[in-house]
Amino acid sequence: MESSFVLLFMFTSLIVFMLSGAGLAFVLGAIAFISTILLWGPSALIVAVLNTFETMTSESLMAIPLYVLMASILQKSAIIDALYDAMETWSARLNGGLAVGTIIICTILAAMTGVVGAAVAAMGILALPSMLSRGYHPPLALGAICAGGTLGILIPPSVVTIVYAITAQISIGQMFAAGIVPGLILAGSYIAYILIRTWINPALAPKPEQVDDLPLGVKLAKLKSLILPAFVVLGVLGSIYTGIATPTEAAAVGVLGAAMSAMVTRRLSFTMLSGAATETLRVTAMILWITIGARAFISVFVATGGADSILGFVESFEASRWIILGVMVLVLIFLGLFLDEIGIILLCVPVFLPIITTLDFDPLWFGVLFMITAQMAYITPPFGYTLFYLKGVLPDGIGIGQVYRGVIPFFLIQVGVLILFAVFPDLVTWLPEALSQVGK
């Protein structure tokens, strides 16, 4: 059958079935299989099955469940409560201290677990009530929680980053390194915004009337429970960069470290390990089944020449490469309104990457831009995950409208930071480059 006709069939049915609310893995897989039969006959499907066998035994994809498990165990070992407790004592004297503290906790959590839902839900339960009872302006408090929670997407180790690196066929370690500086800049910008805003108008975030002055020793002791988890994360990242272990092996060691820190906080139990395993299989099955479907879909798309024709189409434009980049980023932001970022990566990266390399852009850097658009998607309606997580824990009297209002300034900061990295790619690339020098 005519290949351009099949391409048209693929994309119309993709859009129609996707909007029907069917599982994306099955939509992609079924369309890919049917297109394969239409184009090359049933025997061509053997290739698709062989690809699936390959996915089943991929060492790098195996890193995904290991990082999810590490995060899940760390998260269940009561570090969030310990962090929150420490933050409250450390930030008491600061204007907007609790909001700033929320961002800092989210940054630390991002490095330890990187689970957006967990960070948002925990801050919604712990930080939100105390911010509100102290008379914080609700949108400011809510926006800080949503925006802070999404930092886990960018700051390593992050599962989204792993999926991007594997799909783009670049090193997971390099991609991890690329996320560090941008993640910190983003967190720093949120903090700067809160400080400036509350400095101009202190009524937005009143200080407590009376501050219990704890001796420094007590304040430091509150950080004690963080030492072991911090070691785990630094150990994992360190062993990847120094090249002692592959990201997959490092993750397995990280699981051991996480279990040990849970033992220290006396949270290690059979129930806990069982719960962590359940979460891990849920996330892994979700990502890997969609990987099977998306790989089948993309391989048909590439084999029909769809990818080449898009590349040719882009090249035929005499437009500046920056305009093309801008269009791609807008497409990502638009898709982020409806679609999970894993799905977006698996579908868009194989199509966009040849364009990126043809235009002489750095795939690492594009990955960071992508992660920021994913964070934008997380805090914007209608498909912002953080909004849903937060909705579940909102106290009476606070409507979802106030959450929407609260995320606007943080969304604008994300746009600003995105533009900043687009204009100064060195901010993103210098760390991975410096580390790869050390590795040699």
Next chain:
Amino acid sequence: MITLSRRITALNRGLFACAKWLIYAIVLLMLWEVLSRYVLSSPTSWAPELATLIFGPFFLLGGPYLLHLGGHVAVDVASAKATARLAVGLKLVGLVLAAVFGAILLWFSVPLVMQSFSYGETSYSAWNPIIWPAKAFLPLSAVLLMLQALAEAIDVLFGPEAV
């Protein structure tokens, strides 16, 4: 009918509950490899490969029950706003797609697994194990996925919340 759907769901829930423990087997195998490479300085030939062979069955067996949990990535802008009748229709479309995906996967993976079995195909690595048992989980999961799609369809049409 409802009993059938419950049995299927119970079967897949049970398999999910078993498969989830495989992740700890993967962790232990990878740890053993790291340990034997750096501490005993004699890397094993089998530990990392066995881990990758477990990985496929691990995530494949999670898929069918995930369909029941509603945990697969989906775009719900339309279905969230649809009327009850339309929502049932949309749900069935999704389940049919899942079943089609499973059916095609089953149809084409069975001959490859049979072939692998009858030739005693090995991985050609240093350890060189036979690989059909790991491969066999693909058609198995495809069957389980189709069954779960059937169970979900029964629930949607005849279950207590059916319209």
